Amino acid sequence: MNTANSLTFYTADTPNGQKISIFLKEAGIDCERVKFNLAEGRQHLPEFLQINPNGKIPAIVDHEAGVSVFESAAILGYLSQKYGCLQARSPEEQLTIQQWLFFQVGSIGPMLGQLWWFLHGSKTYNQEAIARYRKESLRIYGVVDGQLARSVYLASDHYSIADIAAFPWLRTHEELNLDISDFRHVLRWLESIEARPAVKAGLADSREASVA
Template identity: 60%
Template structure:
């Protein structure tokens, strides 16, 4: 029998943290949330390193399965398999979902993350790096644009974990000073996902400090 709050999510207010919150809110799975203070270095404490040896967020602990899982793409893949939601029923379909999920993990996240760092975190101006990562970010937006002209969502016409992975990053275009006027399909997709009530709840929950519990009712009250 599954216990209430069997999933514990360790997270922070970042795009990678938001991915997992979106899945949990979309499915309505009760979970406990532990917000780590990255500036304080909570992610490097021994008790957390026992859960995620890489010292990053997010991570989950599934008490029912006795598993600690880190890396956002692996977590989404695990949750989709466990709960049978937001992936596909066939091998071909699951492969399609996974390739777009890994496209985000290996491309969108690292490149937009580097652009954010050189714009906001490096403490100086490195015009060459900013130009490089802005160009690559636009290339990735172009890949997504072409895909979304052929498909309502990234992997297929249905909403999947691939969309949950990419949305938190691509929605940061204003913060990254990226003009997305030339990507109308991306703009439509961003608006469609942002309008989902579960996504709005996940964004609100992701901003909450400290350790707290979130089931569907509790989070709606706080949103």
């Protein structure tokens, strides 16, 4: 277990924040957690923009190394390498992990995030946008289901940071009013990951961390 002061983790209870919280529990990494209330806008203050110029969570400061890291996939990669947790077993597996990490960043998060916004965040009802993002979200679930028909986890038969990246997003299907009953491999995968003690602890910690 690392000292609490060696790492500061800036977060909120969102899928991107949950990813890092889950990894920290999987790796047994202790840290200082600073949870933002995003509605208050502290993530846009100059002191935080020095850590993440994009003004978003999550971000970490590794005081031991003297570096800050933003973007959730970059943080997962950095922490996995630094602490030797959930690393690939071969160069081929590492490449596959990277591809699914990019798929989460470029497809899963943006499409499901837009669907969430038009369902729950927008003050107007845009039927065309909801239909578009619902259709694309279901297509993405189909892509993931096809991959999980061939392997136990996203990148291989071994749990990896690619699964941690995708899980907090794909578990939101009920909130997004998506019927994923046809995607039996995704359902199996979601159930398996949700049962992991570190995942349960990471999700709980993300909800319960004090708000700054």
